[in-house]
Amino acid sequence: MNSKKKGLNxxxxxxxxxxxxxxxxxxSPLYMSTSYAYEDVDVKRYPRYFNTPNQEGLCKxxxxxxxxxxxxxxxxxxxxxxxxxxxxxxxGDHVVLQQTLYGGTYNLVNEEFSKYGIEYSFTKGWNAEAFxxxxxxxTKVLYIETPSNPLLTITDLESxxxxxxxxxxxxxxxxxxxxxxxQNPIDFxxxxxxxxxxKYMGGHSDICAGAVASSAKNMERxxxxxxxxxxxxxxxxxxxxxxxxxxxxxxxxxxNENALAMAYFLEGNTDIEKVYYPGLPAxxxxxxxxxxxxxxxxxxxxxxxxxxxxxQFQKALRLIKPSMSLAGVESTVLSPSKTSHALMSAEVRAxxxxxxxxxxxxxxxxxxxxxxxxxxxxxxxxxx
Ligand SMILES: *Cc1c(COP(=O)(O)O)cnc(C)c1O
Numbered sequence: 001m002n003s004k005k006k007g008l009n010x011x012x013x014x015x016x017x018x019x020x021x022x023x024x025x026x027x028s029p030l031y032m033s034t035s036y037a038y039e040d041v042d043v044k045r046y047p048r049y050f051n052t053p054n055q056e057g058l059c060k061x062x063x064x065x066x067x068x069x070x071x072x073x074x075x076x077x078x079x080x081x082x083x084x085x086x087x088x089x090x091x092g093d094h095v096v097l098q099q100t101l102y103g104g105t106y107n108l109v110n111e112e113f114s115k116y117g118i119e120y121s122f123t124k125g126w127n128a129e130a131f132x133x134x135x136x137x138x139t140k141v142l143y144i145e146t147p148s149n150p151l152l153t154i155t156d157l158e159s160x161x162x163x164x165x166x167x168x169x170x171x172x173x174x175x176x177x178x179x180x181x182x183q184n185p186i187d188f189x190x191x192x193x194x195x196x197x198x199k200y201m202g203g204h205s206d207i208c209a210g211a212v213a214s215s216a217k218n219m220e221r222x223x224x225x226x227x228x229x230x231x232x233x234x235x236x237x238x239x240x241x242x243x244x245x246x247x248x249x250x251x252x253x254x255x256n257e258n259a260l261a262m263a264y265f266l267e268g269n270t271d272i273e274k275v276y277y278p279g280l281p282a283x284x285x286x287x288x289x290x291x292x293x294x295x296x297x298x299x300x301x302x303x304x305x306x307x308x309x310x311x312q313f314q315k316a317l318r319l320i321k322p323s324m325s326l327a328g329v330e331s332t333v334l335s336p337s338k339t340s341h342a343l344m345s346a347e348v349r350a351x352x353x354x355x356x357x358x359x360x361x362x363x364x365x366x367x368x369x370x371x372x373x374x375x376x377x378x379x380x381x382x383x384x
Pocket of ligand 1 (some may be wrong): 076077078079081102104149174176177195196197198199208209210
């Protein structure tokens, strides 16, 4: 099926599906072969060449969702991040990265890049001027993440793209928090889109995978490195991910709706000091979020009133579970200062506005009244 003119949920359900010619089954057959005949075939298929039938099918769906010509699926989000970055950087090059980044990406850059002679700078903010200030003669890539983790700041896609064009740079975005349902950075001039498919694409906290989508030309360059790095995903997991993505549109839209309702609910509660959600008019980047996002996403963060203990509060929750990861159909919470941002010093965290009592909330698809009730009973329990 051609993806042109098809709506989101039709793309999620159908694009890239494989036909079961033998038995006429309703879903894509799963091809687990690691070996394919080489005579009289024009494609040399092999899982690590990223070109098995199931991989190619799912890549079509991801490319259609992100409005790109091409895509590749990886064994994890970090395999996607590292391969995409390394494909556009070599010794002597410089990359500018957004200050607030996913912890794994921060570690990749901090722990590995100097070994390969790649220079890097982190911005001091997240507006376009903060990026332009770090650009040097040898800069090749601008790397952004929006909405960011954990304060949900919004980076202006159009301005970043225009700065990059002015300086002849490649732009890469980690689009995980938004998902392709809520944000298509290609439409604003960004070159390469990365996802941790472990999050909203998988959506059920049972798949670890990654994806990169871009022009055919950029993807060819990424593929050349990908086959050498070897971070491909098993076909069984590719098949599971295809199944999960059929419901991505309805899941994420339900999560958008629940998150917006929970953001207003928390904002109106006197036991809550602060709420960070780009869909709240009080959020510093609300206008920008409205311009470049179709929905505001399922992630929000909040701080309790100073007299309330964040750890006790999380222990008192019954329905909402503590969890390291995010974006599943189930609602979860996490303390950035104790987990994702624990390796940063307290001063660095404070300078980025990440309070020790901050709670990151990944809103699921449960009935919103039950989520509200759980928060209220937990607040009551810790005030006793
Ligand atoms: C989880 C995550 C990653 C890394 O993905 P893995 O699948 O865990 O390797 C990258 N970026 C963001 C924003 C994430 O949330």
